[in-house]
Amino acid sequence: MTPTSSTRPIDPMLEIRSLQKSYGQLNVLNGVDLKVAPREVLVIIGPSGSGKSTLLRCINHLEEPTGGQIYLEGELINDTGRSRKDFEKHINHIRCQVGMVFQQFNLFPHMTVLENVMEAPLLVLKKDKTTVRDNALELLGKVGLSDKTSAYPSMLSGGQQQRVAIARALAMEPKVMLFDEVTSALDPELVGDVLRVMEDLARDGMTMLVVTHEMGFAEKVGDRVIFMADGVVVEDASPQAMFSNPQERRTRQFLKEVLK
Amino acid sequence: MLDWTIIVHYFPFLVSGALLTLQISVLSLILGLAFGLTAALCKLAANPLLRWPAVFYIWLIRSTPLLVQLFIIYFGFPQIGIDLGPFMSGVLGLALNVGAYNAETIRGGIISVPKGQTEAARSLGMSGAQAMRRIILPQALRIIIPPLGNNFVILIKDTSLVSTITVVELTLTAQRLIGSTYKPFEMYVMAAVLYAVLTSAASMLLVWVERRTRKEARA
Ligand SMILES: Nc1ncnc2c1ncn2[C@@H]1O[C@H](COP(=O)(O)OP(=O)(O)O)[C@@H](O)[C@H]1O
Ligand SMILES: [Mg+2]
Numbered sequence: 001m002t003p004t005s006s007t008r009p010i011d012p013m014l015e016i017r018s019l020q021k022s023y024g025q026l027n028v029l030n031g032v033d034l035k036v037a038p039r040e041v042l043v044i045i046g047p048s049g050s051g052k053s054t055l056l057r058c059i060n061h062l063e064e065p066t067g068g069q070i071y072l073e074g075e076l077i078n079d080t081g082r083s084r085k086d087f088e089k090h091i092n093h094i095r096c097q098v099g100m101v102f103q104q105f106n107l108f109p110h111m112t113v114l115e116n117v118m119e120a121p122l123l124v125l126k127k128d129k130t131t132v133r134d135n136a137l138e139l140l141g142k143v144g145l146s147d148k149t150s151a152y153p154s155m156l157s158g159g160q161q162q163r164v165a166i167a168r169a170l171a172m173e174p175k176v177m178l179f180d181e182v183t184s185a186l187d188p189e190l191v192g193d194v195l196r197v198m199e200d201l202a203r204d205g206m207t208m209l210v211v212t213h214e215m216g217f218a219e220k221v222g223d224r225v226i227f228m229a230d231g232v233v234v235e236d237a238s239p240q241a242m243f244s245n246p247q248e249r250r251t252r253q254f255l256k257e258v259l260k
Numbered sequence: 261m262l263d264w265t266i267i268v269h270y271f272p273f274l275v276s277g278a279l280l281t282l283q284i285s286v287l288s289l290i291l292g293l294a295f296g297l298t299a300a301l302c303k304l305a306a307n308p309l310l311r312w313p314a315v316f317y318i319w320l321i322r323s324t325p326l327l328v329q330l331f332i333i334y335f336g337f338p339q340i341g342i343d344l345g346p347f348m349s350g351v352l353g354l355a356l357n358v359g360a361y362n363a364e365t366i367r368g369g370i371i372s373v374p375k376g377q378t379e380a381a382r383s384l385g386m387s388g389a390q391a392m393r394r395i396i397l398p399q400a401l402r403i404i405i406p407p408l409g410n411n412f413v414i415l416i417k418d419t420s421l422v423s424t425i426t427v428v429e430l431t432l433t434a435q436r437l438i439g440s441t442y443k444p445f446e447m448y449v450m451a452a453v454l455y456a457v458l459t460s461a462a463s464m465l466l467v468w469v470e471r472r473t474r475k476e477a478r479a
Contacts, residue, residue: 060383088387096385106380110398120384123394165380172384 011074013038013176013207014059020067021054021231028054030231031068036176036209041202043218043239044211046228047254052211055228056178059209060098061091072097073175096124099169099177103184105161107153107168113140114149117168125172132171139167143197159190163197170201177201179210195221215259219243227251263443267450270437274447277433278454284351284429285416285458291355292415293408296362301392303367314363321360327421329353334425350422350429358415365407369400402473409466413459420455430454 014036021029028051036042044052057063059070061077070077077094079087108116117136121127140146143163153161162182169177179198183191195217202208202221212218218225218239225242227235227250235242235251243259246252302314321329334349344352373396381391423432434451438444 062379062383092385092387095383098383100380100383102376102380104376106374106376108377108380108395108399119394120381120386123390124385168384 012036012071013040013073014209015071015074016055016059016068017070018068019055019058019065019070021051021058021063022066028231029058029065032228032231032233034226034233036207038207039205041206041208041210041221041223043222043225044209044228045213045215045218045225045254045258046234050228051231052228053180054231056100056180056209056211059176059178060095060100062100092124096172097175099172099174101162101165101169101177101179101182103181105153105158105165105185107161107164109153112150112152113145113156113164116153116164117171120168121171136167136171139170140164142200143167144193157190158186159193162186162194166194166197166201176207176209179208179212181211181213183212183214213258215243215255227254229254262445264446266441266443267446270441270447271450273433273437274430274450274454277428277430277451278458280428280433281416281419281430281455282458284347284354284419284422284427285412285462287351288354288358288415288419289412291351292358292362292411295355295359296366299359299363300366300370303363304370317356318360318363321357322364326353326357326418327424329357330421330425346422346426349425350419350427354415354418354422357418358411361411361414362408365411366400366404368407369404370396372403373399405466405470405473409463409469412466413462416459416462417455 012035014034016032016034019029019032019034020027032051032055034042044055046052054063058065059077065078068078072094075094077091079090082090108119111119114133114136117139118129118132121132121135122129137146137149140149143166145160145163145167148156148160148164153164156164166182182198183194186194191214195214198208198210198217199221210217210222220239222239225237225239226233227242227246227248229250235246235248237247242251243255246255299314299317302310303318305311305314330350330353333344333353334346337344337349370392377395377399378391381395382388386394419429420431423429423435426432428436430451434447438447441447
């Protein structure tokens, strides 16, 4: 580090500049600008089709942005200047630092719960097996599934599967976690357990981007809420301001719909 | 008059023919699996330099008769300086043939694994190859194994065609014995019985493998 860097304000964990994504004629993201500070919990709300998933998927490059820049701790993620092979390595390295949890869990059905959590640290990070195992067991304890380590995903409830998926992502010790409507596929009575795990994670200081329709969670756990529509950030505010005093007409309209 | 006692005398010859048939089958099976997996992965690749040769290979094999393929390799290749001899020509021809069918079977299995599996694997930092090997292929295997096994049973029966390029396997053994005994009915029926033994054993093995993979990979 250079001496001057310590005098600068804290750099954002994640910085997004005029991000664009289109599929042919369809513009899904129309210039999104966003900064997420370390330890911040950013909640993303907005109607279906507004580009929330696409935004998250651009961050870990499951989708390739058509314009703009995304930086993780100052490192350009969508760095098109690299050679193809170099880019592959770079992206895999980025993905190790960015955990993602999906609406549909996507656990590996041919592996036990413990194997699901251990697979990537062993295979990708080439960590020592006992370390990985101890860490996996600890994480499964944290998400309340110590008794399910040798079960297969098909034997678990949706809520349990989703908590395994969170533990699996955490096993890579990511700097940022992306949650894409992780409770939307769950029976209502199972939602609470998953949200509690996410709340614990937020309290432990994880930087999180959370796409959700759970406005209670957004208000309680979120540090900041953004409202997206038609591929742009329409409003960006604290949870209190967003829910009690939204500035934009479209935000008010949306909140009226979902809170009714 | 039918004379089955003659079988007792010539049975060992037929069995040694059957053993060569088995050997050819197993070799072509292993090679055919390698060809099939390679062609399947190439056909799924984004790179057209990989994809188009695979598409061409699969199309070529599936749109021409096996017998002609064997003739090209055994009779034709020596003309361009590749003389493999009857045995290797037979194994290569059969392996290339079953490989093309395996490729379509394997490709079908791979694309039937939900896209979310690849995305989950890649989001954890796995390379495309790691995701394929550890996440996609093990799941595809469950779907692939029954039709793949069917391809192998067909392969065992197809080995009889290499008798036409002078490989003395079960069919050609029977033909030669007929030349000296003039007992075509007895000899061919015995050959058929031995083929049935081989294919049935393969089917039983297949059921066993299927059960094992189902136990390992419950979804
Ligand atoms: N692979 C794709 N090809 C074409 N259109 C897509 C693709 N993925 C998403 N879209 C479109 O992009 C828009 C935004 O999708 P998405 O980011 O999933 O929205 P949200 O998560 O906010 O509901 C939708 O109109 C969707 O149909
Ligand atoms: Mg979505």
